Amino acid sequence: MLVYFIRRMMQAVLVLFIMSILVFVGVFSIGNPVDILINPQADQEEIARAIRVLGLDKPLWEQYWLFLVNAARGDLGRSFVFNIPAIELILQRMPATMELAICATFMGVLMGIPLGMWAGLKPDSVSGKSIMAGSILGFSLPTFWVGLMLIMIFAVYLGWLPSTGRGQTRNFLGIELSILTWDGIKHMMMPAFNLALFKLSLVIRLARAGTREAILQDYVKFARAKGLRSGRIIGVHVFKNIMIPIVTVLGLELGSTIAFAVVTETVFAWPGMGKLIIDSINLLDRPVIVAYLMIIVFMFIVINLVVDLMYSVLDPRVRIAEARG
Amino acid sequence: MTDAAPTLVVENLRTHFFTKAGVVKAVDDVSFTVGKGRILGLVGESGSGKSVTGFSIMGLVDAPGRVVGGRILFRGENLAEASEEQVRRLRGSRIAMIFQDPMMTLNPVLRIDTQMIEAVQAHDSVDRETARRRARDALGKVGIPSPDERLQAYPHQFSGGMRQRVAIATALLHKPDLIICDEPTTALDVTIQGQILYEMQKLCRDSGTSLVWITHDLSVIAGLADEVCVMYAGRIVEAGTVDEVLDRPLHPYTLGLIGSVPSRNVRGRPLAQIPGMTPSLLGLPAGCAFRTRCGRADDACLITPEISAPLPDRPIRCFHPVLAGPA
Numbered sequence: 237m238l239v240y241f242i243r244r245m246m247q248a249v250l251v252l253f254i255m256s257i258l259v260f261v262g263v264f265s266i267g268n269p270v271d272i273l274i275n276p277q278a279d280q281e282e283i284a285r286a287i288r289v290l291g292l293d294k295p296l297w298e299q300y301w302l303f304l305v306n307a308a309r310g311d312l313g314r315s316f317v318f319n320i321p322a323i324e325l326i327l328q329r330m331p332a333t334m335e336l337a338i339c340a341t342f343m344g345v346l347m348g349i350p351l352g353m354w355a356g357l358k359p360d361s362v363s364g365k366s367i368m369a370g371s372i373l374g375f376s377l378p379t380f381w382v383g384l385m386l387i388m389i390f391a392v393y394l395g396w397l398p399s400t401g402r403g404q405t406r407n408f409l410g411i412e413l414s415i416l417t418w419d420g421i422k423h424m425m426m427p428a429f430n431l432a433l434f435k436l437s438l439v440i441r442l443a444r445a446g447t448r449e450a451i452l453q454d455y456v457k458f459a460r461a462k463g464l465r466s467g468r469i470i471g472v473h474v475f476k477n478i479m480i481p482i483v484t485v486l487g488l489e490l491g492s493t494i495a496f497a498v499v500t501e502t503v504f505a506w507p508g509m510g511k512l513i514i515d516s517i518n519l520l521d522r523p524v525i526v527a528y529l530m531i532i533v534f535m536f537i538v539i540n541l542v543v544d545l546m547y548s549v550l551d552p553r554v555r556i557a558e559a560r561g
Numbered sequence: 562m563t564d565a566a567p568t569l570v571v572e573n574l575r576t577h578f579f580t581k582a583g584v585v586k587a588v589d590d591v592s593f594t595v596g597k598g599r600i601l602g603l604v605g606e607s608g609s610g611k612s613v614t615g616f617s618i619m620g621l622v623d624a625p626g627r628v629v630g631g632r633i634l635f636r637g638e639n640l641a642e643a644s645e646e647q648v649r650r651l652r653g654s655r656i657a658m659i660f661q662d663p664m665m666t667l668n669p670v671l672r673i674d675t676q677m678i679e680a681v682q683a684h685d686s687v688d689r690e691t692a693r694r695r696a697r698d699a700l701g702k703v704g705i706p707s708p709d710e711r712l713q714a715y716p717h718q719f720s721g722g723m724r725q726r727v728a729i730a731t732a733l734l735h736k737p738d739l740i741i742c743d744e745p746t747t748a749l750d751v752t753i754q755g756q757i758l759y760e761m762q763k764l765c766r767d768s769g770t771s772l773v774w775i776t777h778d779l780s781v782i783a784g785l786a787d788e789v790c791v792m793y794a795g796r797i798v799e800a801g802t803v804d805e806v807l808d809r810p811l812h813p814y815t816l817g818l819i820g821s822v823p824s825r826n827v828r829g830r831p832l833a834q835i836p837g838m839t840p841s842l843l844g845l846p847a848g849c850a851f852r853t854r855c856g857r858a859d860d861a862c863l864i865t866p867e868i869s870a871p872l873p874d875r876p877i878r879c880f881h882p883v884l885a886g887p888a
């Protein structure tokens with residue numbers, strides 16, 4: 237188990253290193269921040285001084301080396317625009333995004349599993365087929381369009397829900413959360429659903445496929461032969477088996493949920509990391525972009541690890557194999 | 562056999578599968594009786610409808626299949642017409658079933674204790690501790706060492722033979738009157754098969770439990786069962802006591818089956834295989850289903866043979882029974 241853990245950690249460091257090169261080169265090639273940051277009326281000398289202060293006069297490899305040295309000390313640079321550490325800027329925005337992503341994931345699971353299991357148990361019924369048709373829509377409609385439609389219907393036309401911002405938040409263990417106030421919840425509903433839609437569709441498909449497969453298995457027939465009620469067979473025997481792929485996929489999806497919150501946050505003006513990164517790209521605020529991407533990569537790595545651990549909790553067969561390995 | 566009311570009487574059972582390609586008559590007019598404490602062997606090649614017969618009794622036929630006719634009288638109650646809830650109450654408590662593949666019958670993600678305790682609690686309202694004790698005792702009875710510890714384990718931590726013992730222990734939890742054993746030893750090696758056969762037989766004798774033992778292996782039936790039904794293409798083609806049927810088979814198919822059992826052959830001589838394959842049950846043509854493989858077939862066999870009894874208590878479906886006896 238320890239060997240396994242160390243091996244995973246070494247992989248993680250390698251991945252981070254390679255990603256940092258890609259990100260650095262990528263960001264370098266999308267434009268010169270000087271053009272945007274510096275007042276066009278400024279004279280040559282002033283521009284040169286600004287470039288020197290930002291460290292943009294050095295060659296790329298040296299900029300990268302400095303970045304690495306600082307990164308090893310936990311410093312990912314200062315925002316050109318706000319002149320505060322990029323990490324700090326991102327961490328300020330992180331709770332909003334995390335809250336949104338986690339709520340969206342819960343929404344996807346809590347709605348998706350019952351709907352998917354129902355569709356799996358009654359694949360030929362009208363309700364089962366409608367659920368599947370809905371999930372196809374959820375997959376194929378673009379997120380931003382669904383977001384705009386939600387705003388049109390619930391904010392503009394019906395006037396039930398607010399369309400922008402986090403609403404009132406409450407401090408919990410030093411973190412501002414919307415979910416703790418009714419106003420915050422109302423602000424949360426549309427963006428969370430918007431972000432959940434893809435996951436919801438995914439969970440429906442996984443739950444349906446898993447259920448259809450499980451109910452044909454001998455262990456379900458044997459459970460019926462024991463005289464169990466169908467509620468217990470579906471709620472325990474089938475449910476436990478379909479949860480394995482769902483947890484795996486959802487866990488892996490959590491990373492992309494956070495990453496792709498960009499679109500939803502932009503549509504609903506949700507003040508999270510996604511909105512920050514879009515603003516930073518517009519202003520070519522390189523340190524923030526680089527730091528954001530590095531944090532996202534790091535998050536993916538951590539999530540993958542946690543999912544693997546969760547997986548072994550859910551599936552006893554994996555647990556044994558690991559204990560031996 | 563006739564001193565007590567029989568445990569199970571199956572009369573003219575028909576179970577058909579309504580597939581897109583057509584109707585599959587997996588069980589077609591099957592009748593037999595299992596007395597209290599008796600063991601009935603149900604023999605036939607793969608696809609002859611043995612499992613479907615078992616599932617029909619349990620009320621576990623999957624869609625698109627359905628019991629379309631006949632009666633299943635369990636202690637006088639017709640299960641073919643009982644409600645799902647009535648049948649559920651009997652399943653696992655009065656009638657149990659053990660499946661062919663022990664690797665598949667236990668849920669891989671649930672511990673053994675979960676799977677056994679729920680079986681106890683499905684029929685008796687007892688607390689977890691009591692249910693657990695009963696599960697432990699049942700495991701001990703089927704020869705699982707340190708049952709207390711093994712209850713905590715997951716199925717993959719058991720060998721095939723041990724898993725089948727767990728399944729048997731689960732089946733025994735409520736001391737059922739009837740156990741349907743669907744080839745429970747086929748997937749196991751010969752030693753373990755022997756042990757399990759012996760234990761099941763003993764159990765049956767001791768507790769008066771009746772067994773329906775499904776197998777394609779006549780040699781298993783020979784040492785185990787009291788009566789035997791030979792099944793072919795959804796029908797019972799020959800029935801009788803084990804001694805009579807094995808010593809003097811009347812149906813050409815039974816004769817062929819006996820000829821293909823290794824122990825009954827002279828060493829060195831190749832096994833006599835029945836030529837051809839089990840016919841597809843989809844759109845089976847009229848006439849005797851064994852016709853295409855039968856050495857005695859003639860024009861008479863183009864009509865489906867009804868049950869006749871060329872000898873007393875020896876019902877068969879054949880126009881030309883093997884009355885001369887085996888060579």
Ligand SMILES: Nc1ncnc2c1ncn2[C@@H]1O[C@H](COP(=O)(O)OP(=O)(O)OP(=O)(O)O)[C@@H](O)[C@H]1O
Binds near residue numbers: 578587
């Ligand atoms: N779900 C199903 N759909 C369609 N046909 C089915 C289905 N289940 C069983 N059958 C048909 O019923 C017939 C009998 O199957 P059954 O499982 O009872 O055979 P068996 O005698 O138990 O064979 P084996 O020794 O291989 O277990 C098969 O030929 C198959 O065509």
Ligand code: SF4
Binds near residue numbers: 850852857861
């Ligand atoms: S009825 Fe005819 S074909 Fe069928 S088993 Fe008898 S002899 Fe053979």
Ligand SMILES: [Mg+2]
Binds near residue numbers: 611612613743
């Ligand atoms: Mg079978």
